[in-house]
Amino acid sequence: MSLPPGVLGAATTHMNVSGQPSATPTRRGTELAMLGFVAGLVALALVVISENQTQSLNPNLLLYVGGYAVLCAGAHFAVRKFAPYADPLILPCAALLNGLSIAMLYRLDPVLALRAFNNGDSYSNAAPKQLIWTAVSLVVMTLTLWLVKDHRTLARYGYTFGLAGLFLLVLPGVLPCSISCAGGAKLWIILGPVSIQPGEFAKVLIIVFVAAFLVSKRDLFTIAGRKVLGLELPRLRDTGPLLIAWAVAIVVLMIEKELGASLMFFGTVLVMVYLATERSAWIWIGVVLFIGGATVAYKLFTHVQTRVTNWVDPFADAQNDGFQMVQSLFSLGSGGVAGSGWGAGHPELVPVIQSDFIVAAFGEELGFIGLAAMLLVYMLLAMRGLRSGLAVRDTFGKLLAGGLAFLLLWQVFVVVGGISKLIPQTGLTAPFLSAGGSSLIASYIMVALLLRISDAARRPQATRPKPQAPIAEANTVLVERPS
Amino acid sequence: MPELVLQLTRAGFLALLWLFVLAALRVVRSDLYAASGLRAAVPGVFRKGTKQPAKGKTARQLVVTQGALAGTRISLDGRPILVGRADDSTLVLDDDFASTRHARLSLRGSDWYVEDLGSTNGTYLDRAKVTAPLRVPLGAPIRIGKTVIELRT
Numbered sequence: 001m002s003l004p005p006g007v008l009g010a011a012t013t014h015m016n017v018s019g020q021p022s023a024t025p026t027r028r029g030t031e032l033a034m035l036g037f038v039a040g041l042v043a044l045a046l047v048v049i050s051e052n053q054t055q056s057l058n059p060n061l062l063l064y065v066g067g068y069a070v071l072c073a074g075a076h077f078a079v080r081k082f083a084p085y086a087d088p089l090i091l092p093c094a095a096l097l098n099g100l101s102i103a104m105l106y107r108l109d110p111v112l113a114l115r116a117f118n119n120g121d122s123y124s125n126a127a128p129k130q131l132i133w134t135a136v137s138l139v140v141m142t143l144t145l146w147l148v149k150d151h152r153t154l155a156r157y158g159y160t161f162g163l164a165g166l167f168l169l170v171l172p173g174v175l176p177c178s179i180s181c182a183g184g185a186k187l188w189i190i191l192g193p194v195s196i197q198p199g200e201f202a203k204v205l206i207i208v209f210v211a212a213f214l215v216s217k218r219d220l221f222t223i224a225g226r227k228v229l230g231l232e233l234p235r236l237r238d239t240g241p242l243l244i245a246w247a248v249a250i251v252v253l254m255i256e257k258e259l260g261a262s263l264m265f266f267g268t269v270l271v272m273v274y275l276a277t278e279r280s281a282w283i284w285i286g287v288v289l290f291i292g293g294a295t296v297a298y299k300l301f302t303h304v305q306t307r308v309t310n311w312v313d314p315f316a317d318a319q320n321d322g323f324q325m326v327q328s329l330f331s332l333g334s335g336g337v338a339g340s341g342w343g344a345g346h347p348e349l350v351p352v353i354q355s356d357f358i359v360a361a362f363g364e365e366l367g368f369i370g371l372a373a374m375l376l377v378y379m380l381l382a383m384r385g386l387r388s389g390l391a392v393r394d395t396f397g398k399l400l401a402g403g404l405a406f407l408l409l410w411q412v413f414v415v416v417g418g419i420s421k422l423i424p425q426t427g428l429t430a431p432f433l434s435a436g437g438s439s440l441i442a443s444y445i446m447v448a449l450l451l452r453i454s455d456a457a458r459r460p461q462a463t464r465p466k467p468q469a470p471i472a473e474a475n476t477v478l479v480e481r482p483s
Numbered sequence: 484m485p486e487l488v489l490q491l492t493r494a495g496f497l498a499l500l501w502l503f504v505l506a507a508l509r510v511v512r513s514d515l516y517a518a519s520g521l522r523a524a525v526p527g528v529f530r531k532g533t534k535q536p537a538k539g540k541t542a543r544q545l546v547v548t549q550g551a552l553a554g555t556r557i558s559l560d561g562r563p564i565l566v567g568r569a570d571d572s573t574l575v576l577d578d579d580f581a582s583t584r585h586a587r588l589s590l591r592g593s594d595w596y597v598e599d600l601g602s603t604n605g606t607y608l609d610r611a612k613v614t615a616p617l618r619v620p621l622g623a624p625i626r627i628g629k630t631v632i633e634l635r636t
Contacts, residue, residue: 027514034506034507037506041496044492048492051492052489088510089510089511092507096503339497341490344493366497367497369497376504380504380508384511479557479575
């Protein structure tokens with residue numbers, strides 16, 4: 001008789017009737033509130049530093065406070081425009097760490113400049129540079145969000161990214177030492193005043209590649225081989241990719257004289273293989289490979305031996321090789337539980353405090369309480385990344401988010417473990433905290449990718465196919481007339 | 484800066500830093516319930532203005548309580564139930580007051596909804612005429628012509 005009205009009615013009234021919220025909250029308001037909190041916290045830190053150091057409010061303070069607040073607002077509006085459903089915590093956590101880094105560099109600049117002056121060296125202030133690098137990083141983040149409208153498009157260029165990443169990883173090692181050597185490692189490309197650390201970008205590219213590779217070759221890794229001691233080992237030929245990653249890590253270690261980059265590279269590949277296959281055998285294989293590689297590296301390379309000796313007993317050679325490590329321990333120790341307060345400690349006694357050892361400066365001035373809060377912020381950031389990975393629907397997105405979140409935590413562990421003598425020290429930078437453009441830009445690219453994935457995870461699907469059987473196929477039940 | 488103020492700002496900054504962490508954890512907690520959209524019907528959170536069925540019970544069968552087919556039961560499996568005189572209806576009525584395609588019951592989420600398919604004599608839920616899809620509570624009579632049906636567990 002009149003089927004069409006009913007059908008139309010069902011289609012149009014569906015969302016109203018079902019009682020479920022038709023629009024997922026974007027939670028951008030939460031993000032803005034958290035960013036406002038962060039900006040206030042950083043402003044407070046800068047004011048306290050200025051008061052403690054000069055007993056007055058420095059007029060250039062306004063530049064930092066205002067500039068940082070403007071950058072936060074800009075980042076917020078970029079996310080609002082390009083990833084409206086992104087996670088509300090990722091950006092505030094990154095912004096807090098970045099802001100604290102600017103504050104700490106602002107605090108360190110006068111004392112470092114004074115020391116350089118006394119030694120007859122030149123010193124250019126790190127805080128204004130870091131503020132500029134933050135602006136550049138946020139622009140790069142916005143560009144990434146704008147270019148990568150859907151993270152799955154990245155999977156298409158997996159091999160390209162992989163080659164580019166490998167190229168960047170090895171590039172400083174093969175360049176002549178005059179433009180790539182600094183501080184005993186060949187990690188940089190120094191062109192005039194600008195120095196780039198291509199390894200920082202390489203790790204992001206390689207994660208994209210590994211995620212794409214594992215998604216396309218996933219079956220290969222789950223074929224069961226022989227069972228040894230309750231562990232299902234994969235077949236020997238399937239371990240090829242992991243062995244290649246291991247070999248690359250060793251080669252990088254050899255030519256760049258740097259533990260950190262190869263440790264990042266190998267650890268992240270290993271964990272992503274584990275994420276893709278859910279088989280613990282891979283972890284054990286990786287650990288065995290790592291122990292083998294570490295032993296070989298220790299036997300062959302003197303710089304590795306130095307690091308290990310410093311780790312075992314930094315006080316054995318406290319005035320030369322162990323000096324940095326010893327000063328870092330003193331710095332953390334004098335900070336104690338509650339810290340000395342902004343500007344009241346002497347973190348400048350630690351060599352390269354502004355980049356590799358900046359965590360020691362926070363440990364001294366904010367103490368265990370402050371440093372623990374900062375580590376929790378790192379953990380929250382990684383946790384939100386992992387959560388986005390769990391919530392997103394495609395495998396590539398899951399692996400990418402998992403890899404990025406793990407890389408962040410892994411790097412923090414290696415850095416903080418290094419400065420606190422838990423593990424041998426490496427030359428890695430603390431993400432968002434260390435002075436330096438490459439590290440900051442790479443970290444914000446990672447944030448952009450996590451924002452993109454979380455946006456995809458929370459965005460309501462445009463067309464949700466409604467499982468509704470056509471009337472012709474509707475279940476017909478035999479109805480019997482009661483007697 | 485006086486020593487006292489220094490100590491106060493030192494403690495205050497650490498307190499605010501931890502306040503940020505706690506605020507972030509609050510956001511995480513609120514997200515646990517709001518993230519998926521599928522979790523809108525959290526147990527214990529009732530929507531305003533609609534009568535809720537008995538807790539945790541969903542309709543399992545449709546029972547004809549009055550009319551020529553009284554006593555008939557149809558088990559519900561989530562597919563829509565079509566009621567009318569047409570042969571392809573789920574519940575075929577032999578009733579002069581019913582239209583060929585009279586009404587439809589369909590499942591949305593965990594609730595059943597009744598809608599009138601433009602019948603001549605109308606469909607009534609309890610005593611209200613069904614003009615737009617209405618949620619059917621358990622045990623509420625739906626009158627179609629001379630037939631009355633209701634949902635049971």
